[in-house]
Amino acid sequence: QVQLVESGGGLVQAGDSLRLSCAASGRTFDCNVIGWFRQVPEKAREFVGALSWTASGGNAYYGDSLLGRLTISRDSGKNAVDLQMDSLKPEDTGVYYCALGAYGSSPSDASSYTYWGLGTPVTVSS
Numbered sequence: 001q002v003q004l005v006e007s008g009g010g011l012v013q014a015g016d017s018l019r020l021s022c023a024a025s026g027r028t029f030d031c032n033v034i035g036w037f038r039q040v041p042e043k044a045r046e047f048v049g050a051l052s053w054t055a056s057g058g059n060a061y062y063g064d065s066l067l068g069r070l071t072i073s074r075d076s077g078k079n080a081v082d083l084q085m086d087s088l089k090p091e092d093t094g095v096y097y098c099a100l101g102a103y104g105s106s107p108s109d110a111s112s113y114t115y116w117g118l119g120t121p122v123t124v125s126s
Helices: none
Strands: 003-007 011-015 018-026 030-038 046-054 057-062 072-075 082-085 094-102 120-126
Touching: 003 082, 003 094, 018 094, 018 120, 030 082, 046 072, 046 082, 057 072
Parallel strands: 011 120
Antiparallel strands: 003 018, 018 082, 030 046, 030 094, 046 057, 072 082, 094 120
16 A cells, blocks of 8 residues: 655745655555646646656656746655745646656656645645
8 A cells, every 4th residue: 555645735925935745655665756746727737847766866857837946856764755846936826746656657647657645735826
């Protein structure tokens, strides 16, 4: 059983920063990528960023929506991936989901992920 729990969402003002965290637990040994997606009503989930890792290192992937305002990092001790978002804009508002994928998953493709968290809402006021 795999569980993903997102945290850190909330209400902020435009220009503020927010740090989201995704903690994974359970049988995650065959997974090596955590991705973040956001969703607003009546739209498909949008790729925000992802982090993959192997024994020799990791790779970060960034979507276009927060490019230049986003940093993804991993806390291997906590089996968590954090999303640092800066200079937030009202259009960054949405529910942010993290997902866990097995080896070989395509980081930006939501359909390639196996496990999903319940999401954490982010609201950016103008």
